[in-house]
Amino acid sequence: MKIVVCIKQVPATTAEKRYTDDLRLDRASAEAIINPLDEYAIEQALRLLDAGTVDEVGYLSMGPEQAGEALRRALAMGGESATLVTDPALAGADEWATAAVLAAALDKLAPDVALMGMASDDARGSLVPGAVAARRNLPLLSYGAELALADGQARIRRLSPTGFDWIAAPLPVVASVTDQVGEPRYASLKGIMAAKRKPLDTWSLADVGLSAEDLRSGALTRVTDARPPEAKPPTERIENVSADEAAAKIADWLAARKLV
Amino acid sequence: MTYRLTDEHLELRAMVRELAEERIAPRAAGIDESAEFPWDLKELLAQQDLLGTAFGEAYGGTDLDQLSQVILVEEIARADATTSLIPIVQKLGALPILLAGNDEQKTRYFPRLASGEWLAAFALTEAAAGSDVASNRMRATRDGDDYVLNGSKRFITHGSIANLITAFALTDPEAGGRKGMSAFIVETDTPGFAAPRVEHKMGIRGSPTAELTFDDVRVPAANRLGDEGEGFKIAMATLDRSRLAIAAQAVGISQGAVDAALSYAADRQQFGQRVSDFQGIQFMLADMASQTEAARQLTYAAAAAIEADAPDLPYWTSSAKLVAGDTAMRVTTDAVQVLGGYGYITEYPVERMMRDAKITQLYEGTQQIQRLIVARQLLARAGAGARR
Numbered sequence: 128m129k130i131v132v133c134i135k136q137v138p139a140t141t142a143e144k145r146y147t148d149d150l151r152l153d154r155a156s157a158e159a160i161i162n163p164l165d166e167y168a169i170e171q172a173l174r175l176l177d178a179g180t181v182d183e184v185g186y187l188s189m190g191p192e193q194a195g196e197a198l199r200r201a202l203a204m205g206g207e208s209a210t211l212v213t214d215p216a217l218a219g220a221d222e223w224a225t226a227a228v229l230a231a232a233l234d235k236l237a238p239d240v241a242l243m244g245m246a247s248d249d250a251r252g253s254l255v256p257g258a259v260a261a262r263r264n265l266p267l268l269s270y271g272a273e274l275a276l277a278d279g280q281a282r283i284r285r286l287s288p289t290g291f292d293w294i295a296a297p298l299p300v301v302a303s304v305t306d307q308v309g310e311p312r313y314a315s316l317k318g319i320m321a322a323k324r325k326p327l328d329t330w331s332l333a334d335v336g337l338s339a340e341d342l343r344s345g346a347l348t349r350v351t352d353a354r355p356p357e358a359k360p361p362t363e364r365i366e367n368v369s370a371d372e373a374a375a376k377i378a379d380w381l382a383a384r385k386l387v
Numbered sequence: 388m389t390y391r392l393t394d395e396h397l398e399l400r401a402m403v404r405e406l407a408e409e410r411i412a413p414r415a416a417g418i419d420e421s422a423e424f425p426w427d428l429k430e431l432l433a434q435q436d437l438l439g440t441a442f443g444e445a446y447g448g449t450d451l452d453q454l455s456q457v458i459l460v461e462e463i464a465r466a467d468a469t470t471s472l473i474p475i476v477q478k479l480g481a482l483p484i485l486l487a488g489n490d491e492q493k494t495r496y497f498p499r500l501a502s503g504e505w506l507a508a509f510a511l512t513e514a515a516a517g518s519d520v521a522s523n524r525m526r527a528t529r530d531g532d533d534y535v536l537n538g539s540k541r542f543i544t545h546g547s548i549a550n551l552i553t554a555f556a557l558t559d560p561e562a563g564g565r566k567g568m569s570a571f572i573v574e575t576d577t578p579g580f581a582a583p584r585v586e587h588k589m590g591i592r593g594s595p596t597a598e599l600t601f602d603d604v605r606v607p608a609a610n611r612l613g614d615e616g617e618g619f620k621i622a623m624a625t626l627d628r629s630r631l632a633i634a635a636q637a638v639g640i641s642q643g644a645v646d647a648a649l650s651y652a653a654d655r656q657q658f659g660q661r662v663s664d665f666q667g668i669q670f671m672l673a674d675m676a677s678q679t680e681a682a683r684q685l686t687y688a689a690a691a692a693i694e695a696d697a698p699d700l701p702y703w704t705s706s707a708k709l710v711a712g713d714t715a716m717r718v719t720t721d722a723v724q725v726l727g728g729y730g731y732i733t734e735y736p737v738e739r740m741m742r743d744a745k746i747t748q749l750y751e752g753t754q755q756i757q758r759l760i761v762a763r764q765l766l767a768r769a770g771a772g773a774r775r
Contacts, residue, residue: 313406316436316449319398 128181128276130172131238132206133229133259134165134188136197137249144249150350151219152249154191161197164244166311171274171304172242173205173312180276183207187236189217189228195327202322203314209325210236214332216339221348222250226258228342231335233263240281243303245270256303266296272307388703390454390691399451400458406435407466415467418593419739424548425593428470432463433503441478441485446497453690457635461683464639465646468743469593471639473506475632476545476594479751480507482625483553483570487613492572496551508549509629510540510573510599511622517542518756520622521564525601527556527571534558534571534611536579536604544750546597547582550575554601555622558615568618572610579604590742627701628693630708630751634686637711637747641679644715644722644740648672651726651735662725671725675718682711702764709757712747719744 138144138157145153161169172184184206188194191213198209212232220228233241241263246253260267268274271283272291282295283302314322332338363380365373381387411428418425432438440456442448451459456478464471481500484492499505516522525538536556546552552573559567573580582597613621649672652663662668685707692703719741723730730737748754 313435314402315434316399316402316440318436319402320449 129183129185129238130175130181130240130242131185131187131233131236132165132168132172132201133233133241133243133255134169134186134197134201135162135244135247135249136160136188136190136194137162137247140248146353149219150353154193159193159196161200162244162247162249164246164248164306166244167306167308168242168244168304169201169204169206170311171271171308172240174309175274175276176205181239185209185236185238187229187232187241188212189220189225189232191218192329195329198327199322200314202325202327203319204312205318207325208327210328210330212330212332212335214339216332216342220342222252222254222258223347224342226255226262228332228335228337229255230259230262231337232330233259235335237299239298239300240274240276241265241299241301242274243301245303245305256301260301263301266300268294268296268300268302271302271304274302274304274308388688388691388695388697390687390694392454396455396458399455400462402435403437403459403462404465406431407462411463411470412466415469415736416733416739418467418469420733422587422592424595425470425473429473429503429506432470432473438474438477438503439501440474441481442497442501446493446501448497448501453631453694454687457631457686457690460632460635461639461642461686464636465643466639468636468640468740468746469591471636472544472591472594475629475636476509476549477503477507478632479509479625479629480545480549480551480553482629483509483612483621484572486624486628487570487617487621488572491609492612496572500551505550506545506548508543508545508552509625510543510546510552510554512540512542514539514541516564518753521619523555523557523564523568525554525556526560527558527569527606529558529608530605532608533605534569534608536571536573536601536606538601540599540601542586542750543582543597543599544594546599547585547595552599553612554599555618556601558618562616565619566616568622569615570612570618570621571606572612573601573604573606577604577606588746590739590744590746626751627704630757631686631689631693631704633747633751634682634689634704634707634711637708637715637744638679638683638686640715640740640744640747641675641682641711641718644719644737644744645672645675645679647735647737647740648675648722648725651729668725671721675721678714679718682707682714685710699764699768701760705752705757705760705764708747708751709754709761712744712754712757715744715747716741 136159139160142157145156147153175181176184186198186201186209188198189212195211198211202209212228243256256269257267268283270285272286273284275282279298280295281298281300282293285292285294365376436449439448440451443450460471460475500507513523527534527536554571554573555568557567558569579602581600584598586596652668655662689703689707692700722737723741726735726737729735
């Protein structure tokens with residue numbers, strides 16, 4: 128049984144994001160990390176590996192060459208091998224193009240489960256798991272708080288309005304998990320040292336059987352504008368008044384906004 | 388001495404810093420208040436392979452270079468000085484074996500130390516023999532295939548929690564401490580060994596400092612390190628190297644204080660402006676940061692001296708410990724000053740750092756002993772020698 132975890136390298140959550148002139152994120156200017164939500168997918172896969180439920184965990188990423196660093200970091204946490212699909216033609220890829228590339232690479236890697244985080248920290252589209260499942264014509268088990276594998280089936284436990292649902296599908300599947308999985312592990316020192324010797328393959332677009340044409344013809348989205356968020360209105364301060372008076376003012380403020 | 392930070396060093400620093408900021412720093416105030424050894428953090432460090440950095444890969448260690456070991460201690464001490472003593476003392480206790488142990492002794496003990504399953508401690512100091520090591524009194528009497536140890540030790544870091552202690556005792560009392568002392572590996576579950584008391588301390592409060600008693604403790608002769616009479620030499624060679632880790636700890640404490648003072652000064656408003664806008668505060672912050680950096684660079688150079696097994700390595704390690712310890716005391720005191728009244732209360736970490744810093748001027752040789760060592764090295768270089 129084999130799991131391939133799809134991960135994305137993103138700018139650090141706290142980093143200041145800048146855009147290039149053609150409205151793309153300037154990835155060189157910010158510290159890059161593994162998308163934090165993908166770390167839960169890694170943790171879920173490694174727990175199944177630790178438990179002996181799966182024999183192999185691999186990683187797949189699509190991105191610029193530096194995304195190899197994110198794959199090395201994932202390998203330091205555990206797992207056997209990683210694949211990076213990188214190609215100049217992929218610059219500016221949207222969710223549709225990303226899904227096309229990941230789906231083609233997953234066809235080659237042929238895992239029992241292609242596992243993903245529930246969203247990326249930068250784009251927050253949450254479309255890729257579904258799009259990959261659709262392209263590969265496989266069942267999608269999304270937003271799992273836990274992934275279980277047994278008897279040729281994958282099951283996820285998903286938070287519902289009334290509790291939890293267990294949703295099952297026959298393998299192979301595409302699945303995504305949430306932060307309910309549990310805290311991702313830290314890479315150990317031996318893990319970091321061992322990761323340097325683990326195989327990390329680099330594939331071009333042609334290696335996954337796609338061409339630049341395939342992607343261009345499907346450019347479904349275009350960024351037309353980007354600007355920093357508007358500054359928050361100044362904070363109202365209630366100072367130098369009695370506690371009762373302050374409480375009354377806060378109550379009035381909330382009431383005016385129909386919040387109480 | 389020259390050194391260069393490689394990608395591996397930076398990677399290790401990033402790894403330990405993340406762990407220290409997320410898992411160790413939030414525990415620091417609680418450890419200080421309860422004065423309880425942080426077993427959870429010992430487990431965490433063991434799990435992350437950070438207690439085996441001084442041991443070869445054949446023993447399950449990671450065999451990091453000296454500079455990496457410095458960075459490890461520095462980054463942990465930046466968050467919590469008590470927790471930084473876990474890797475420091477693991478290595479200190481093992482250093483006599485690393486320096487003078489035979490293959491059988493290493494094979495027997497290193498795997499359990501490298502994995503963190505066992506903790507080590509180093510027992511040299513006695514109540515009446517601190518800086519004056521040569522006046523040690525603990526006895527080891529040969530009896531068949533064993534030695535019988537009798538006496539007591541004091542101020543032994545981790546002495547009450549260690550599974551293995553490298554202890555120093557007189558095998559030839561006539562010859563005195565300098566010529567008649569030998570080193571032994573003592574397993575602490577040996578009958579007759581006890582740690583009846585731990586000290587109440589000003590700082591590093593979560594790190595137990597124990598009094599040890601040896602009452603007819605039988606140690607197999609196979610556990611003697613080196614030859615009879617080599618104890619003093621082994622102890623001095625150990626301290627010449629181990630005090631590098633205290634320099635690293637001091638640099639980490641200093642950096643923690645600089646960070647805390649900077650973040651407070653940039654946030655705190657007085658007289659309608661940030662405290663950091665006052666030039667008087669800026670000068671203090673600049674002095675604190677630049678002095679910390681100077682101590683760090685000297686400590687890294689001392690790491691290179693050990694790495695190169697330089698003949699004058701005591702000059703480097705004692706200089707580093709002297710400068711870094713004094714810097715830590717000064718910088719943490721200034722950090723309390725920058726925070727004003729808030730610096731003096733336990734709501735902020737700098738008063739703890741100031742209390743923790745003091746020990747770096749005392750243990751593994753007081754600052755006065757460091758000066759003696761540096762001076763002797765200087766005089767030896769000049770061909771003048773030193774009066775004993």
